Amino acid sequence: MNKAELIEKLAADADLSKKEAAAVLDSFTDTVTKALKKGDKVTLVGFGTFSVSKRAARTGRNPQTGETLKIKAKKVARFKPGKELSEKI
Known part of the structure; x- marks a missing residue:
């Protein structure tokens, strides 16, 4: 499964638009990245x-x-x- 397919599945499961699902996924990856950079x-x-x-x-x-x-x-x-x-x- 690639990023586009994951966004499509998130949008369908959570009743979101693909744009909203993409924003949620991007926010999640950014948040995890920032936490790991801090050593958390x-x-x-x-x-x-x-x-x-x-x-x-x-x-x-x-x-x-x-x-x-x-x-x-x-x-x-x-x-x-x-x-x-x-x-x-």
């Missing part, structure tokens, strides 16, 4: 938790040349599904 967790009970984790610096290897590379440390977004979601899948 976003927990939706029964659905899951969005969080940020730190990935340590490490050494990698270029598969074409075999040359070793230094990969910088960075923050990555994580999603851990909740119990309800896991059971439904």
Whole structure:
């Protein structure tokens, strides 16, 4: 399912126009993004938790040349599904 299909489904389920559903989805993604940037967790009970984790610096290897590379440390977004979601899948 892509973003357009998700908007269409949200609009149908919540009896909204597609424009309103798109605004709701954009607001949700913006809010989650801002919370993660601040280092907060976003927990939706029964659905899951969005969080940020730190990935340590490490050494990698270029598969074409075999040359070793230094990969910088960075923050990555994580999603851990909740119990309800896991059971439904």
